[in-house]
Amino acid sequence: MNATVDRSNVLKLYPALAGLPAARLAELIRPEAVMHLPAGTQVFAEHQPCQGFPLLIDGSIKVVKLAASGRELMLYRVAPGGSCIISSSCLLGHSDYNARGIAETPLTLLALPVASFATLMVEHAPFRDFVFHLFADRIGELMQLVEEVAFSRLDQRLAKLILARNADSLSVTHQQLADELGSVREIVSRLLKGFAAQGLVSLAREQLTVTDRAGLQKLAAP
Structure with a gap:
């Protein structure tokens, strides 16, 4: 089901979008781009192509890696104001997902189309900085996870x-x-x-x- 989202709330959560022209911002947050998903929904799956860049407005997504044995390892969570580095890496590298995302709670998210993500990365420096800072933060978390799994x-x-x-x-x-x-x-x-x-x-x-x-x-x- 699609619905409108509050523009001021989107900008509060994602200030990197604040400098965009009003018409461009309105295009990104149009009702068709808003998704409401119930808890337990698989947001994305391994070996699936990335269809867009998610900006989470409400709820929590857990990103997990599935082993051949069937066991899962929780990599990280996405909270409102954040996004998924696996999605951004798939878009930047033109590759499929290598993990899966699951809605831990009911979700409201804004899905930026692939073309819009690519344009923002090239033309809007605050958004590009947001994505790269996201990589830096998540890599730090994943390094800590590797250390804990290996040594703790x-x-x-x-x-x-x-x-x-x-x-x-x-x-x-x-x-x-x-x-x-x-x-x-x-x-x-x-x-x-x-x-x-x-x-x-x-x-x-x-x-x-x-x-x-x-x-x-x-x-x-x-």
Whole structure:
């Protein structure tokens, strides 16, 4: 379903578009370019050509890499005001997606057509800077992920993941945590039971409650 979006909100989230002529901006945020997707929708898939550059207005997208074994590794999340470096790399390199994006929540996004993305990259320096800064930030995050996967213990990474949610009560399954860690549910369940035995968390069906934040922080520390 298409609908209009608030122009001032788009410019607040994406100030790199603020310097565009009014007619050009109106063309980019026309109702046909706005998409509303329910939670769980696959926004893009591996080996699929990129159809445009997404600007997220509301919601959260998780970008994951699927291994041949069927296991997933969560690469990063896209929040409002950000975008997807895999989409930009596919557009710049004229290649297909090499990961997939999934709507974690209901989404509202603005899809810039391929031609508009290419024109903005050439003609509008603030947008070009936005895309390159996006690359720099995401590469830093991915380097940290590589370091954690290669060198950190899984219990340490699990503790950090729980703390990163910034909430004492989490509605999450063991499988979801395993997917984000690139591990398997059985191992994560075993670690969580160990955390519970130490009094760090309490567990219920699809629910995790932090009972000793300081203890988790100590475990998560390098």
